[in-house]
Amino acid sequence: MTSYDLSASTFSPDGRVFQVEYAMKAVENSSTAIGIRCKDGVVFGVEKLVLSKLYEQGSNKRIFNVDRHVGMAVAGLLADARSLSEVAREEASNFRSNYGHNIPLKYLSERVAMYVHAYTLYSAVRPFGCSFIFGSYDQDDGPQLYMVDPSGISFGYWGCAIGKAKQAAKTEIEKLQMKDMTCRELVKEVAKIIYIVHDEVKDKAFELELSWVGEVTNGKHELVPKDIRVEAEKYAKASFPSSVAGEEGNCSGIST
């Protein structure tokens, strides 16, 4: 296995590109982010680990606005994710400039995926070490949810999870009947899932970043208002098994 993993321009004898797989490992080291599509919108939840008490509350955001109607939640190397959010913003903006209307999410996610894929072809650059989840809401197409990973493929989803606890999160997501839920109901469930998958032993404090886009926000992607977020966190903590119920932590969420 040595020497086939030195650059992205080399295949291994069993047909794998190791650099891309290593990039996906980088995503798995990051904390969890989930996105769920319901009948009238999309909700994002990110478990943002707080590494130091000296951080200002709400810094190092992991949910970005790509266009008025599109949001993006990331996991992996944050710097890579930030530069890709700029790429996504330019794509959305150029589309609007050329064609006069909102970019359809499928197209945006394919364009960004194509860009990410380009970095898996050459030895001079390394692949991007982040995955992201795009969500949007449009009057005619309804809510849409797409995920892009470091290999440069994008798929549409009803619910998806990225980061260290993605398996556990996916199990929880599969229990939901998201097609029949509204955003307001879903916000509480998303908060609950993040609290469930958060590992209190290994990672101490975390901030819950919640955002949504849908009929409830009139098609605009924005962070969930403070009062709704507080209510969702209360619901999440209350549904917990009693052994962890008394846990305090810095789970105060972000100020908007």
Add this chain to the structure above:
Amino acid sequence: MERHLMDSKIKGVSTGTTILAVTFNGGVIIGSDSRASIGGYYVSSKTINKLIQVHDRIFCCIAGSLADAQAVTKAAKFQISFHSIQMESPPLVKAAASVLKELCYNNKEELQAGFITAGWDRKKGPQVYTVALGGMLLSQPFTIGGSGSTYIYGYADAKYKPDMSKEECLQFATNALALAMGRDNVSGGVAHLVVITEEGVEHVVIPGDKLPKFHDE
């Protein structure tokens, strides 16, 4: 360089012209005359087509320099077709009009052509957009353009009603074209009309002698 709405200053073949597009209940009718002239005194063609199909349900009518208009619509047709294939769905009329507008605005120094884009799409139904000389894009329920349009502003403003039936709209468009062609020396020939609806596209040609006649004709 002076910019005039009069096409007589255009070098070469121009479409001194009458063009219009009108929405009705369930579709849009786009129409034009068929005369191409040089300098306003020689008719270089009696039967040119000024209604260019840029996609299945989207048409453009051209006014101004014929060469400029043909070059722009050729480029726009390609871009819209590619865009539609990438999107895996028929293009929005607004998107087609935006493509034309970008071409007109970015090349405004060299070009002297104006367009009316009209069509039907699933999102907003029948629509009409004007793309003016310098690249202005405007959405309207109906619009008239070209040198012959100056003679029918009164008629169009008085006789247009929203939500007409297809027959009423055909009559309105035919009358408007006939009146303009009757007064404008650089508009004439036959009247071309295209009816665009969700079901399809119907081309109607009315030869000059079959056009409606008004008093003193």
